[in-house]
Amino acid sequence: MLTDTEAIVLRQVKTSYGRKMILLFSKRYGKISAGTGIGEKGRSKSSLALRPFTYGRYELFKNKDSYNINAAEVIKSYYKIGEDVDKYMNGAYVLEFTEKALAEEVPAPAVFRLMTEFFDMLETRDKAIGTLVLAYQVKLFRYLGIMPELERCTVCGEEKDAAAFSIKDGGIVCDDCLRNLENSDNDTLIYDAGFGIVNILRYFTVNPLKSIEKLALKEDAGRLLQRLVREYAAHYLDISELKSEKLV
Numbered sequence: 577m578l579t580d581t582e583a584i585v586l587r588q589v590k591t592s593y594g595r596k597m598i599l600l601f602s603k604r605y606g607k608i609s610a611g612t613g614i615g616e617k618g619r620s621k622s623s624l625a626l627r628p629f630t631y632g633r634y635e636l637f638k639n640k641d642s643y644n645i646n647a648a649e650v651i652k653s654y655y656k657i658g659e660d661v662d663k664y665m666n667g668a669y670v671l672e673f674t675e676k677a678l679a680e681e682v683p684a685p686a687v688f689r690l691m692t693e694f695f696d697m698l699e700t701r702d703k704a705i706g707t708l709v710l711a712y713q714v715k716l717f718r719y720l721g722i723m724p725e726l727e728r729c730t731v732c733g734e735e736k737d738a739a740a741f742s743i744k745d746g747g748i749v750c751d752d753c754l755r756n757l758e759n760s761d762n763d764t765l766i767y768d769a770g771f772g773i774v775n776i777l778r779y780f781t782v783n784p785l786k787s788i789e790k791l792a793l794k795e796d797a798g799r800l801l802q803r804l805v806r807e808y809a810a811h812y813l814d815i816s817e818l819k820s821e822k823l824v
């Protein structure tokens with residue numbers, strides 16, 4: 577069956593005999609691997625659309641359980657990201673993180689829109705790249721249905737102020753429950769609700785990515801939130817030890 581879809585190139589995997597596999601995040605089919613015989617040599621329009629950081633349109637031949645890219649064209653290339661080391665590393669991290677978060681062949685149109693929006697903003701942003709990445713990740717949690725509970729204590733269920741954030745319980749914990757948790761020596765990962773991290777999480781959840789255009793988290797809040805987001809992703813998405821992680 578011949579079909580086409582917009583997609584973002586997550587990764588290019590070279591294979592033998594002049595064919596390669598491209599990992600695409602497609603709008604219509606979700607995350608898919610597609611083989612192709614389109615070569616690098618000609619530097620044709622099609623081959624340019626096979627590079628990571630490309631948002632393109634892909635003509636696919638869909639077999640029973642495989643895809644082949646017959647033709648491709650660039651809609652937007654975020655190649656400018658490659659001219660700045662910090663942006664490149666963070667962009668690579670977001671590609672890898674999202675690749676791990678997505679299930680195979682499950683369309684995720686909201687995540688797709690979020691990702692193109694992220695790259696549009698990354699391209700023009702000149703500072704606080706880390707804040708943009710964190711906002712993207714928190715919104716991704718929401719779209720994947722694993723948004724932390726930020727309104728009610730995850731232990732007693734009451735609407736109380738957050739004293740801490742518990743990874744294992746999946747959200748905020750009130751003062752009373754925190755004391756109980758601390759007395760029982762379980763190994764749950766708990767973060768102090770200092771630096772306003774719960775409010776930052778709330779803000780990222782409800783506002784569009786565009787709204788953080790001029791927002792930059794302070795160094796210590798950013799670092800704490802980064803640790804929290806990574807632990808959360810490790811716990812709920814089994815995402816850890818990414819190749820690009822150590823660089824950002």
Ligand SMILES: [Zn+2]
Nearest residue numbers: 729732750753
């Ligand atoms: Zn409680």
